[in-house]
Every structure is written in structure tokens, then in C-alpha cells.
Amino acid sequence: MMLLAAFDFDWHAFFFMFFALLTCGFALAVLFTSNIVRMAFYLILSLGASAGLFFLAGAEFVGAMQLMIYVGGTLVLLIFGVMLTAQSRFVTMKTSSGEWVMALVLGGALLFLLLTAAFRVGDWRTGHPNPANVGLAESKTTTQIGMGFTGVRVDKLDAPEGSTLVSGMSGYLLPFVIVSVHLLVVLVGAAYMARTKRRASSAGVGA
Amino acid sequence: MIEPQILIILVKVVIVIGGLMTAAAYFVLLERRMAAWVQDRVGPNRVGAPLSQLNKSWKDLRLFGLGQPAADGVKFILKEEYTPAHVDKRLFVLAPISILVAALATFAVIPFGSVLPNGLFWDEPIDMAVSSGAGVGMLVVFALSSIAVYGVILGGWASNNKYSFLGALRSSAQLIAYELPLGLGILGVILATGSLDLDKIIAAQAETGWWFAFTQPLGFFVFFVAAFAEAARLPFDLPECEQELIGGYHTEYAGIKLLLFLVAEFLHMIAASFLIVMLFFGGWHFWFITGSEANPGWVHAILRIAVLMTKIFVVILFFMLVRWSWPRFRFDQLMAFAWKVMLPLGLINFVAIAVIDQVKTMSGDSIPGIDLMCAVAAWGVCIAAWVVISFAGPLVADNLPRLDLDPFDVDSQI
Numbered sequence: 240m241m242l243l244a245a246f247d248f249d250w251h252a253f254f255f256m257f258f259a260l261l262t263c264g265f266a267l268a269v270l271f272t273s274n275i276v277r278m279a280f281y282l283i284l285s286l287g288a289s290a291g292l293f294f295l296a297g298a299e300f301v302g303a304m305q306l307m308i309y310v311g312g313t314l315v316l317l318i319f320g321v322m323l324t325a326q327s328r329f330v331t332m333k334t335s336s337g338e339w340v341m342a343l344v345l346g347g348a349l350l351f352l353l354l355t356a357a358f359r360v361g362d363w364r365t366g367h368p369n370p371a372n373v374g375l376a377e378s379k380t381t382t383q384i385g386m387g388f389t390g391v392r393v394d395k396l397d398a399p400e401g402s403t404l405v406s407g408m409s410g411y412l413l414p415f416v417i418v419s420v421h422l423l424v425v426l427v428g429a430a431y432m433a434r435t436k437r438r439a440s441s442a443g444v445g446a
Numbered sequence: 447m448i449e450p451q452i453l454i455i456l457v458k459v460v461i462v463i464g465g466l467m468t469a470a471a472y473f474v475l476l477e478r479r480m481a482a483w484v485q486d487r488v489g490p491n492r493v494g495a496p497l498s499q500l501n502k503s504w505k506d507l508r509l510f511g512l513g514q515p516a517a518d519g520v521k522f523i524l525k526e527e528y529t530p531a532h533v534d535k536r537l538f539v540l541a542p543i544s545i546l547v548a549a550l551a552t553f554a555v556i557p558f559g560s561v562l563p564n565g566l567f568w569d570e571p572i573d574m575a576v577s578s579g580a581g582v583g584m585l586v587v588f589a590l591s592s593i594a595v596y597g598v599i600l601g602g603w604a605s606n607n608k609y610s611f612l613g614a615l616r617s618s619a620q621l622i623a624y625e626l627p628l629g630l631g632i633l634g635v636i637l638a639t640g641s642l643d644l645d646k647i648i649a650a651q652a653e654t655g656w657w658f659a660f661t662q663p664l665g666f667f668v669f670f671v672a673a674f675a676e677a678a679r680l681p682f683d684l685p686e687c688e689q690e691l692i693g694g695y696h697t698e699y700a701g702i703k704l705l706l707f708l709v710a711e712f713l714h715m716i717a718a719s720f721l722i723v724m725l726f727f728g729g730w731h732f733w734f735i736t737g738s739e740a741n742p743g744w745v746h747a748i749l750r751i752a753v754l755m756t757k758i759f760v761v762i763l764f765f766m767l768v769r770w771s772w773p774r775f776r777f778d779q780l781m782a783f784a785w786k787v788m789l790p791l792g793l794i795n796f797v798a799i800a801v802i803d804q805v806k807t808m809s810g811d812s813i814p815g816i817d818l819m820c821a822v823a824a825w826g827v828c829i830a831a832w833v834v835i836s837f838a839g840p841l842v843a844d845n846l847p848r849l850d851l852d853p854f855d856v857d858s859q860i
Contacts, residue, residue, distance in 0.1 A: 274534070276534070276537065276603055276604075277534075277536065277537060280537060280540065280596075280600060283593075283596060287593075290589075299581060299582045299585075299586070300582050302586075303582050303585035303586045303588070303589045304585070304589075306586075306589035306590065306592070306593065307585065307588060307589040307592055310589070310592070310593055311589055311592025311593055311595075312592065314596075315592075315595055315599070315618060315622060318599055318600075318603075318618075319599075319618060322599070322603055322611075322614075322615070381581065381582055
């Protein structure tokens, strides 16, 4: 009977707590380690666990993107940078007390802001809903996200025919294009900066 | 009461993990036999059932060396669990674990067949992927494969050894560089299917009977080569190349931790074969045998699993054959190949597929034989792009030293 009762368990809440604890725990580990590479590794685990939270909430696309962009992309570069620029093998970071105070003030302010915002959500204060009635968000298709980027207001599809949208809020096409052009410029600039420089003498001959 | 759905998922997990581990062990044996065959040796053919250990008068059974994987595994596990004194202990232990976890997690969204029809004790068809209905399966595979690089980087860094560190640096550069052509090769498939769901990608090929390897040859070549590089197999095994780096990132590892690295490597190869087969060779589809309906009967369902496994086996055999027939790239060739050959080819493929797909959509069914014409056009683009790149690609294909060039000229071309 014990075994059977165990399967009535609220697994959703269990996994939420599990991933949330992992995220917070490794975030704290980032804070309290002085070894940079370990820090980066804990950051990977923390971000990976938050991707788990996204998967749990049914936002598979966001979860996969979190893994791909932050865990698979940004942090590789971070580790790369640390490993290539480190002067000695196992780099440790000494944090001065001034930096601690600064970080506490900044972090505390952000935490306060987030907590007040979070506890304003009404659902938090009402009773615990029956898990059987809670429908997970369905995001089995990424079509809507793609449509949104090409300028379709997917949230206004039910709007009556002929109703005009507020000017300047007609979709995400313009921001999307601006961001992509911006990224392209950054990439071209980075490639230009990183290319091999010719020596002065050979440049004189070659040019 | 245990919900049957949870039970089914647990069974699937057990089958996948158990199957993969066994497969990895036996692929090691296959690889060794294959190496022996290529090099005109006999290979490991002795370990079978050691019956003489039980009774002196019995003879040992050799069984073609089928006991070798078990012997290898036992050897690895019983070896001294040695951790050198100069390593970063925590990351040294975590690196092989993380690479194996990422490699295994990939298989959660990869289907191992089509669906099983309802029968026995379940009342709706069973999807053959562990995490069925992950609509963004392709993205998840991608995301997890980009995590694999951490095991290598951290393992190499934590080893505190020059060879390991070099291996880790090479590997990170290689894996990041080849992720781009990998993605570009897949983009054409996603464009033609309109879905990131692996099931739908296979179904799209099964319905038309045109595997994407035929309709998108350029994308297939780009993906195939990039998949070799991502799996770090020869000719792309620069992260470990035994002759230069003595094993690279796993030089300092021994015992069970080394085993984790090696198993993860084989899992990468198996995952790459799965992706190659599912994206470009129709997955479980084979003409006239498997049918293409969404809810097959038992015969078709089992045939589909058999077809998929056979295809994957063939691709893995090809992986192994390549390993023993191709010399390793130099690092500059590797990078030039990624950025100057694979990337342009991938972009050309993407544009060509977009145009061809658009023409196909606009013509609809009005032109007879449009599928064949599109495939021919795609092959034309493939050959043209290949010729152009092979004339334009500098210092990529030849192994000769260019003594006439200033070192800085060579450098600026790399």
C-alpha cells in the first residue's frame, strides 16, 4: 500500500521543487566559490536546472533555447575566455569587502523588486489548486512564435475583421529585423577585428 | 495505482538505456574486429564462455569473441581508480559524468521506431520515443549536443596536463565551428517539412517516398560531414588524437571514469547515426515494406523498428570504415574546412532548398513529375556548388607545404 500511495504523489510539485532547489543551490555555489572555472561550471548547472523548470512548465521551446543559447553558447565562450586568459593554472578570485557590500545592495534591491512583484500575483495567496484541474500550457508547436516574428499578431487572431491595431504595435517584425541586423553588424565587426594583421613590411608590398 | 502511462515510460527508459549501453559495448567489439579486418589481422576472437574455469575437463567456448565487451567492462571497472594529485578533483570527477548524462539525455527525444499499435494491455498507440510529443525534438537534440563540449573542456582543464588542455581547446573550437554547418544542413530539412518534430520529419519522407538525401543532396553532405566532426570521429578526432596528444582530454583518466568518456563517445556516434538516418534516410521508412500510414498494424510497426535499426547499423559501419581509411585533418585544414567550405555550402543549400520548395508549392500538382525535377535541380545545385568551392577553396584540400607563401599569407588564409 505504501508503494501505491507513493504514486499519488504530486510529481509536478516535486519536480518543480527539485529544479528550483538545484537552480538556487548552484547559484549560491557560484557565489561562494573562488575558483573561476568551477564558478562557470556551477553557472552551467544552475542555468541547466532553470531550463528544466521551463520544460516542466510546458515551454519546451524556451527550455531548449535556454540550453542552446546560455548553456551551450554563452558559457562556452566564458570558459574559453577564462581558460585562455588565465595567467596561472587554477585561478582564484579574491573578493574585497567593498565588492561584497556593493553586490549585497544591488542583489538585495533586485530581490526585493522581484519578491514584491511575485507576491502581487493573486493566485499565490489563494488556496492550493487541485493538480488534476491544472492544465499544462500546450506549446507543442513553434509555429506561433515564428508567425509572431514575421509580423503576425498571433494573440489578436480572434480580433474582428477590419479592427485596426495600435500604430507601432502591429507585431514583432521590426524589432526582429533590427536585432538581426545588429547581430550581423557585430559579427562582421568581430571578424574584422580578429583577422590576422599583416606585418608592416608585407602590407607595403601587398597593398 | 501506477498509471500505465508512467509504467510505459519507465519501461521505455529502461529499454533505451540498457539497449544503448549494450550496443555501445558491442560496437567497441565490432570496431576492433573491423580495424583488424582493414589491417589484415584477426582481432579479438577468443573471449567467450570460460567453461574451463568451472571444470578443468571442459573446453572454453570462443563464440567469435562475443565475450570481449564483458571482459573489457570488467577490466575497466576493476582497474585502480586512480586520481592524479595535480588535478582539480571536483571537476575531474564531474566532467565524465556530465558528458555521459548529456549524451544519454539526447536519446529521450529520439524515436526508436514509429508507433506500436494498441493491444496487449495498453489502449492507445505507444510512441517509440521516450519523451513522446516533444514538438521541438530537433532543438532539444541540438541543445544537448552543444552541452557535450563541457565534458571535454572541463575534463581537459581539470586534468592540469598540457596534452589534455590542448585537446580540450581543439575540441571546443572544433565543436563550436561545426555546429554551424550542422544547423545549416538541418535547416533545409526543417524548411521542407515545416516542423521541428522528428516524427513529423520522418512521416514527411514516408508519405512522399522521397528521402531528403535524394532531394537535398548538398544539405545531406554538409550535415553528414558536420555530424562526423561533432561526434569527433576520425578524420575529425583532433580532441584526442592518440598519436599527437596521447588521448587528449582523457589522458589523465583511468578506470571507470575513462569508461564513461569512451561510452559517451560511442553514444555520440550512435546519436549522429540516428540523426543522419532520420533526417536524410527516411527513418523507419522503406519503400513497399513499411507503409506510411500514421497508425500501422503490428507487422508494419515491427518492420519499421527493424528497418530503422538496420539503417542505423549500416551508417555506424560506415563511420567505422571511415575511421580506418581516412587520415586525420591538420588543425588549420579542419578550421578552413568548417568556415570556408562547409559554411558556404550550407548557406547555398539553404537558399537553393528555399527556392526549390517555393517553386514546388506554387506549382502544386499542376506539373507532372515535379518531385523528380526538383530533385534533379537540387543535385545540379549540389554539383555546381561543389565544383565552385573546390576551385575557390584555398589551402584546404592539399597536404603539400606551400613554401612559396609567406607564413603570414598562410596565416591570413587560415
